[in-house]
Amino acid sequence: MKKTLLAALLFGFATPLFAADAIKLAITGPFTGGSAPMGASMRDGAKLAIGEINAAGGVTVGGKKLKIEIIERDDEAKNDRGALIAQELASMDDLSGVIGSVNTGVVIAGDKHLQEKGITKIITPAAGSASMTQWSKAGVADLSIFRFAAHDGIQSGMVVEEAINRKFTKVAILHDATNYGVSGRDDLLAQIKAQGNKLEVVATEKFNIGDKDMTAQLIKAKTAGAQAILIWGIGPELAAVANGMAKNDLNVPLIGGWTLSMSNYIDNAGKNGNGTLMPQTFIEEAISPKAKSFIEGYHKAYKVDRIPSPVSAAQGYDAVYIFAAAVKQAQSTDTKKIKEALEDLKEPVKGVIATWKHPFSKWNPADVQTHEAFRRENVVMGLVKDGHVVFGNEADKQRLTKQEK
Amino acid sequence: MEVIFQMGVSGALMGLVYALIAYGFQLTFSTSKSINFGQGELVMVSAFISLTLLNLGLPYWLMVPCGLLCGALLGLVVERLAVRLALEQKSEGWILMSIIIGLFAYSAAENIWGRDDHPFPTPISSEPMHFSGISITPVELSVAIGVLSVMGLIELFKRKTLWGKAFEAVSADRDAAELMGISARRTIMLSYGLSGLVAAMAGILISPITTVGPTMASALILKAFAVAVVAGLDSGFGVVVVGLFLGALESLASYYIGSGWREAPGLILLILALAMKPNGVFGKASIRKV
Numbered sequence: 001m002k003k004t005l006l007a008a009l010l011f012g013f014a015t016p017l018f019a020a021d022a023i024k025l026a027i028t029g030p031f032t033g034g035s036a037p038m039g040a041s042m043r044d045g046a047k048l049a050i051g052e053i054n055a056a057g058g059v060t061v062g063g064k065k066l067k068i069e070i071i072e073r074d075d076e077a078k079n080d081r082g083a084l085i086a087q088e089l090a091s092m093d094d095l096s097g098v099i100g101s102v103n104t105g106v107v108i109a110g111d112k113h114l115q116e117k118g119i120t121k122i123i124t125p126a127a128g129s130a131s132m133t134q135w136s137k138a139g140v141a142d143l144s145i146f147r148f149a150a151h152d153g154i155q156s157g158m159v160v161e162e163a164i165n166r167k168f169t170k171v172a173i174l175h176d177a178t179n180y181g182v183s184g185r186d187d188l189l190a191q192i193k194a195q196g197n198k199l200e201v202v203a204t205e206k207f208n209i210g211d212k213d214m215t216a217q218l219i220k221a222k223t224a225g226a227q228a229i230l231i232w233g234i235g236p237e238l239a240a241v242a243n244g245m246a247k248n249d250l251n252v253p254l255i256g257g258w259t260l261s262m263s264n265y266i267d268n269a270g271k272n273g274n275g276t277l278m279p280q281t282f283i284e285e286a287i288s289p290k291a292k293s294f295i296e297g298y299h300k301a302y303k304v305d306r307i308p309s310p311v312s313a314a315q316g317y318d319a320v321y322i323f324a325a326a327v328k329q330a331q332s333t334d335t336k337k338i339k340e341a342l343e344d345l346k347e348p349v350k351g352v353i354a355t356w357k358h359p360f361s362k363w364n365p366a367d368v369q370t371h372e373a374f375r376r377e378n379v380v381m382g383l384v385k386d387g388h389v390v391f392g393n394e395a396d397k398q399r400l401t402k403q404e405k
Numbered sequence: 406m407e408v409i410f411q412m413g414v415s416g417a418l419m420g421l422v423y424a425l426i427a428y429g430f431q432l433t434f435s436t437s438k439s440i441n442f443g444q445g446e447l448v449m450v451s452a453f454i455s456l457t458l459l460n461l462g463l464p465y466w467l468m469v470p471c472g473l474l475c476g477a478l479l480g481l482v483v484e485r486l487a488v489r490l491a492l493e494q495k496s497e498g499w500i501l502m503s504i505i506i507g508l509f510a511y512s513a514a515e516n517i518w519g520r521d522d523h524p525f526p527t528p529i530s531s532e533p534m535h536f537s538g539i540s541i542t543p544v545e546l547s548v549a550i551g552v553l554s555v556m557g558l559i560e561l562f563k564r565k566t567l568w569g570k571a572f573e574a575v576s577a578d579r580d581a582a583e584l585m586g587i588s589a590r591r592t593i594m595l596s597y598g599l600s601g602l603v604a605a606m607a608g609i610l611i612s613p614i615t616t617v618g619p620t621m622a623s624a625l626i627l628k629a630f631a632v633a634v635v636a637g638l639d640s641g642f643g644v645v646v647v648g649l650f651l652g653a654l655e656s657l658a659s660y661y662i663g664s665g666w667r668e669a670p671g672l673i674l675l676i677l678a679l680a681m682k683p684n685g686v687f688g689k690a691s692i693r694k695v
Contacts, residue, residue: 032520177665205664210624212615215415216659216667219408236522236616247533247542248411268524268616 022069023059023333025050025323026089027316028100028110030077034209034236035102037263037308042125043072044302045313046099048294049320051301059327066333068324071095077102079109086110090117096333097121099319102312104128104179111145120326120339124148124319125312126259128183132368143363143371144339148319150258150281150374156187157195158279159230159255162381162392164198166253168228172203172221174214174241176233181206184232184257202226207237214244222250231256239268246272253277261382261389263308273384277392280382281374282314282353284389287401294352306388318351322359322373325349343370354378407538412660413653418545420652421552422611426622426629427636427644428556429603434638435576436589436596437492439499441483443507444604445626450510451476451601452608452617453518456525465528473605480601482506484594492593514619522621525612544613551610553645559599560641568595576639628655631671635678637685647686 027046029039050068053059058067073089075082082103089098090113098114098121101107107127114121115135121144123131129152135143163171173188175181185204192199202224205217218241221229231241231254238260245254253275259265260278269276284307286292294317298307307313322345327333330341342360349356359373380400381392391397426448430440441447455472463471487502529547533540563569574582575592583589608622615621632651636643651671659667678686 034520034522036521207664210620213415213419213656216412216656217664219411219660223408236618239616243531247531247540249533249540264522268522270524 021066023061023066023096023327024069024071024092024094025096025320026071026073026098026100028073028075028082028085028089028098030102030106031072031074033077034234034264035077037235038102038125038259038312039074039077039100041307041309041312042100042102042316045298045307045316046320048297048301048313049317049324052297053320053324059324061327061331061333066327068320075101075103075106075110077106079103079105082106082110083113086113090114090119094333095119096327096335097323097338099124099316099323101131102126104130104183107131108134108179115140115144118142118144118336118339120144120146120335120342122146122148122319122323122342125309125315128152128180129187130179130183132371136365136368139365140363141365143365144335146342146360146371146373148315148322148359148373150279150379151368151372152184152187152257153191154374154376154379155257155279156184156191157376158379158381159257159277160188160191160195160199162255162277163228163230164195166228169198169200170202170225171199171228171230172205172224172226173201174205174207174217174221174229174231174233176237177206177208180234181232188230188232207233207241209234209237211237212240214241215248217241218244218248218250222248226250226252228253228255231260233257234259235262235264236268238262238265239273242269242272242276258311258382260384261309261311263306266384266387266389269384271386274386276384278382278389279379280389281311281379283380283382283391283397284310285391285397287397290350290352310389314352318349318353318356321351322349322356408660409657411539412656414539414541415545416652416654416656417649418541418549418652419656420632420648420650421549421645422607422625422648423628423632423651424644424648425552425556425603425607425610426625427633427648428559428641429600429607430629430633431638431641431644432559432600432603433488433593433596436572436579437488437593439488439492440503440638441480441487441507441597441600442500442503443483443487443510444600444629445622446507446510446514447476447479447483447601447604448608448611448622448625449617449619450479450514450608451605452525452612452621453514455605455609456523456612456617457518459526469609472609473602476605476608477598477602480597480599480604481594483601484597488593488597489590511619518617518619520619522616522618525617527613529613531613548610548614551606555603555606556641556645559603572596628671631675635674635686637682637688639689640685640687643685643687 027043031040054067058065073085101123104127126149175185203221255277258278260276266273326338326341330337343362361370364370380396382389383392434440454475458468487506488499491498529543531542531544533542571587575589579589632648636647654670658670
């Protein structure tokens with residue numbers, strides 16, 4: 001009798017207390033400033049997915065359909081803003097998870113607050129290697145941070161591979177002076193070594209955020225006889241490099257990180273951007289019905305005829321579906337249970353980039369890959385052509401089209 | 406050898422923009438002994454206004470005078486809000502006031518046009534031309550021509566017209582000029598208007614190269630200030646020489662010492678000038694009657 005009473009009491013009081021009526025998902029990133037094409041496209045792609053999920057009634061948790069509620073925060077690509085936002089999010093009791101971030105510095109400043117409270121975060125669309133290696137270096141045993149982005153190792157590997165495939169022997173490396181640029185340079189140098197030292201680095205030059213005149217760096221690359229420029233930076237400065245190359249008659253290919261697909265690179269470089277090569281996780285071409293409906297959905301919802309950063313939008317979109325799948329599997333809005341489900345997703349998630357089968361696994365500090373979703377085969381080479389990013393290699397396009405069928 | 410010339414020429418052409426902005430400082434300093442610390446924001450806002458005019462469909466040749474007019478009007482606004490009252494009270498309040506107006510303009514630009522950089526379309530080609538191994542783009546040449554012609558026209562105006570002579574008179578001795586019936590207030594207004602016009606010209610000329618964004622002038626303005634101080638705040642000819650020199654020096658430094666050291670020689674030059682020639686290399690020694 002006592003037991004049933006207790007059970008009744010518990011049931012009667014506990015359920016309304018613990019059952020949330022929505023899944024609270026925070027989206028953070030730079031929605032203004034130089035990194036905005038990435039941040040805002042990711043946000044808009046994620047919102048598109050959330051809109052679709054909510055329109056279908058939401059995610060079924062404990063026999064009840066719950067809608068996803070968005071908490072949006074602009075970190076302005078500033079480390080201190082990122083830290084403040086992370087602290088604010090960490091103090092929320094009913095937050096189910098966080099999606100976002102572009103800038104490595106912001107991630108390093110902010111994620112520790114989330115990890116401390118065990119809040120599940122999926123880093124997308126970007127952030128350099130340090131965003132994950134910081135946890136393996138610290139030997140964290142239980143990690144609530146996941147990364148859903150083509151990590152720099154894959155990207156730099158592809159950049160070096162492309163230069164070798166094109167039979168270049170002398171290259172110059174240009175990078176910006178931020179964490180992102182410097183770790184990009186180190187990755188490139190490591191990859192050149194790993195791929196058999198087939199490339200000779202004839203010049204290594206850096207530039208600062210906001211620099212417009214790249215003449216000195218480019219003349220150095222030119223006089224040293226560089227056949228290609230491998231570059232790590234973000235939109236506006238990359239455009240200054242492309243324009244400077246045209247001015248100084250340095251007609252060699254520009255190959256670099258995926259930021260070369262940002263609209264503020266493509267627009268500011270104009271025709272000087274043609275021929276630029278960069279790794280991409282998604283190309284804005286309707287090669288499958290799923291891709292077609294995503295691209296058309298995005299264009300219609302945000303009244304554009306080109307996604308500012310297609311990669312970011314597609315990653316934001318897929319990240320939300322993966323997150324929703326984890327909520328469904330966990331049958332809970334509790335962020336710790338969602339984390340456990342993410343580490344062992346049973347059902348494949350059909351996304352616009354790929355069909356994600358078991359994207360993450362149990363965190364192992366010795367192997368960052370356990371919390372990384374992207375593998376080499378999810379990434380293709382993109383090429384800038386008249387203001388759009390298209391497939392750089394026809395073989396990639398055919399492979400993906402076949403995969404979808 | 407070719408490299409030295411290429412680096413020097415590219416840098417010197419950029420240096421002319423520093424000179425033009427520095428010239429804007431000089432114009433107001435000569436009449437009122439005050440300068441607009443928000444001059445960089447004036448450059449930026451004028452560039453944004455010009456870009457908006459272009460986007461509204463105004464042809465380039467019509468946009469230039471309209472943009473310049475807006476710059477001149479903005480200069481007058483700064484004079485009215487920040488400078489006039491402070492000068493009447495013989496206080497140094499204009500320093501803080503012009504900084505405040507600059508900050509306000511910066512926030513306004515961020516809210517109206519956003520924080521992103523925008524390309525600035527120009528009919529002038531950016532295809533490089535070659536002069537015995539040195540490549541220069543027509544856009545860069547247009548900057549040089551624009552800077553020198555605006556400065557030339559203003560100098561002519563100062564020497565040949567009645568208004569210009571009043572300007573010179575007030576610069577030479579404000580009290581004596583007022584006794585001669587010249588309105589110092591109007592002359593100061595004129596100098597701020599011209600200074601705004603010069604800022605707008607700098608914005609229009611530099612935008613096709615740097616793109617337009619709220620932070621576009623923040624680096625420029627510091628260097629312009631260095632140019633103005635090194636040259637002396639009363640020598641129009643001096644700013645051109647020092648601007649060319651500083652631009653070329655920066656460019657060569659970033660090539661020979663390393664791109665991280667770009668700004669260093671300019672700053673060393675500034676310290677040397679302040680220590681050895683506080684009135685500027687081309688400045689006149691000031692005689693203060695006690």
